[in-house]
Amino acid sequence: MRVDKYLWCVRYFKTRNMVTELCKKNNVKVNGHVAKPSKEVFPADEISFRKDQISYTIKVLAIPESRVGAKLVDIYRQDTTSPEAFAHLELLKLSKEHYRKTGEGRPTKKDRRDLENYTTEFDAETNE
Known part of the structure; x- marks a missing residue:
C-alpha cells in the first residue's frame, strides 16, 4: 500500500x-x-x-x-x-494561553508597547 x-x-x-x-x-x-x-x-x-x-x-x-x-x-x-513530544506540545499550549486567553481578540496598543519594552530590555541585557 x-x-x-x-x-x-x-x-x-x-x-x-x-x-x-x-x-x-x-x-x-x-x-x-x-x-x-x-x-x-x-x-x-x-x-x-x-x-x-x-x-x-x-x-x-x-x-x-x-x-x-x-x-x-x-x-x-x-x-x-516519545511521550516527551506530547508533553512538549502541552507545554507550548499552556505557554501561549498564559499571556492571553484564547478568544480575547487582537492585542491592544498597550500589549504592543509592553512587548516592545520587554524585547528592548532583553536586547540591552544581552549586549552588555
Missing part, C-alpha cells in the same frame, strides 16, 4: 492530499529514507513524519483494506512516538 494511503487509512490525516503535500515537502520518511507519496509500505516498516509540531514515529503492523475506524487503528500500527 502507498504511504499516503496508509497514513490516511490509519487516521493520522483527514485527507490523502494532506499526506501528499507533506511527502512533497520531504517530511515523511520510511525506514529513514525520504519517501514520495507513492512509496510502498510493508509490515515492519517504520514511518516518521512531523505533524502539529510533533515528530511521530510509527511501525507498520499490518496493511488495512481501506480506512479503518478509530477503535481498530491499533491493529495496523504501533505508535513509538
Whole structure:
C-alpha cells in the first residue's frame, strides 16, 4: 500500500492530499529514507513524519483494506512516538494561553508597547 494511503487509512490525516503535500515537502520518511507519496509500505516498516509540531514515529503492523475506524487503528500500527513530544506540545499550549486567553481578540496598543519594552530590555541585557 502507498504511504499516503496508509497514513490516511490509519487516521493520522483527514485527507490523502494532506499526506501528499507533506511527502512533497520531504517530511515523511520510511525506514529513514525520504519517501514520495507513492512509496510502498510493508509490515515492519517504520514511518516518521512531523505533524502539529510533533515528530511521530510509527511501525507498520499490518496493511488495512481501506480506512479503518478509530477503535481498530491499533491493529495496523504501533505508535513509538516519545511521550516527551506530547508533553512538549502541552507545554507550548499552556505557554501561549498564559499571556492571553484564547478568544480575547487582537492585542491592544498597550500589549504592543509592553512587548516592545520587554524585547528592548532583553536586547540591552544581552549586549552588555
